[in-house]
Amino acid sequence: MMTMTPKQDTMAARQDTGQGTAKQGTARQQETTIRIPGLINDLTLMHVTDCHLTECDERETAAIREAARNRAKVFADQLDGGDTTLGIFQRFIDDSNEQQVDFTVFTGDIIDFPSQANLETIRAAYDRLNSPFLYTLGNHDWYFDGRFTDEVRAEAYPQFRDWISTTPGCDVRTVGGVKLIALDNSNYQVTREQFETIREAAALDEPYLLFMHIPMYLSGLVKDVVDKWKAPILMGASGWDPEVREAWQVRHQDESTGEFCRWLASPDSGNIRGIFCGHVHLNHTDAFREGRYQYVTASGYTSTSRLIRLIAD
Known part of the structure; x- marks a missing residue:
């Protein structure tokens, strides 16, 4: 289980480029509009992240059940009276169905740990979702026993085989002429x-959106992240304190990760129209290259989701 507990995000949502905030019942739904030249039909997508479900039952060991109760209390202390992470997550499924979105994307930490009850809960929810969907893992989806390693993630992958690609941990779908790419960067x-x-x-020059759990390091984002978490918990981040890095169990950056971040920030990344992610439990929008933005969506357990409108330019 993760030793650093999430705090309530009290930071006001920043205004995205072309974005407002809509209310959906008790939900806070960020709205982002992206204009795409040559788009034949307008599209609507829903982005959900970091719901942190804590369902657990007698099938788990006593130690796991105790850890699950402690994690559930962390989130219960931050919710409105009587609400639960499960109830909020179920409302997101309802909202997606009621709004008849063209696609729903879940970018990790939908569950707080891979208990059997949590896995059954998301299975039932995805079964009643009307739209096609993508689900990429966050660190909590598979991080269960205190070991944050590639081996632990690989061991957990089979539990998610119905929803994710295990090789290479990168799913590509096309809807209405736009590619949706879900990348597992949960380590x-x-x-x-x-x-x-x-x-x-990207080489095909078709418009695409990238969805991943952990945001890419951007200078405009890192201050807010460090203020909140006391660590630069971003993909490609520099400036880690060695002791903090060790506490978070984040290894030094792979060469391929650095190359990928530089590629995204350059025109070589082609017709990318936006990056969407979560992990840091706050709303933030910043350019990663000229005219292209990374949209960080606040945690789902705060009743926040994002409605993405793709419209013809």
Whole structure:
């Protein structure tokens, strides 16, 4: 289980380029509009991240059940009276169905740990989702026993095989002429194989959106992240204190990760129209290259999601 507990995000949502905030019942739904030249039909996507479900039952060990109760209390202390992370997550499924979105994307930490009850809960929810969807892992989806390693993630992958690609941890779908790419960077790294998959998709010069759990390091984002978490918990981040890095169990950056971040920030990344991610539990928008923005969506357990409108330019 993660030793650093999330805090309530009290930071006001920043205004995205072309974005406002809509209310959906008790939900806070960020709205982002992206204009795409040549788009034949307007599209609507829903982005959900960091719901941190804490469902657990007698099938788990006593130690796991106790850890789950402690994690559930962390989130219960931050929710409105009577609400639960499960109730909020179920409302997101309802909202997606009611709004008849064209696609729903879940960018990790939907569950706080991979208990059998949590996995059954998301299975049932995805079964009743009307839209096609993508689900990429966050660190909490697989980080369960205190060991934040690639081996632990690999061991957990089979539990998610119905929803994610295990090789190379990078799913590509097309809707209405726009490619949606879900990248598993839940260990703060991007492999050479993942990078090549995305580079090949970008080479076709078709518009695409990138969805991943951990945001890419940007100078305009890192201050807010460090203020909140006391660590630069971003993909490609520099400036880690060695003791803090060790506490977070984040290894030094792979060469392929650095190359990927530089590629995204350059015109070589092609017709990318936006990056969407979560992990840091706050709303933030910043350019990663000229005219292209990374949109960080606040945690789902705060009843926040993002509605993405793609419209013809």
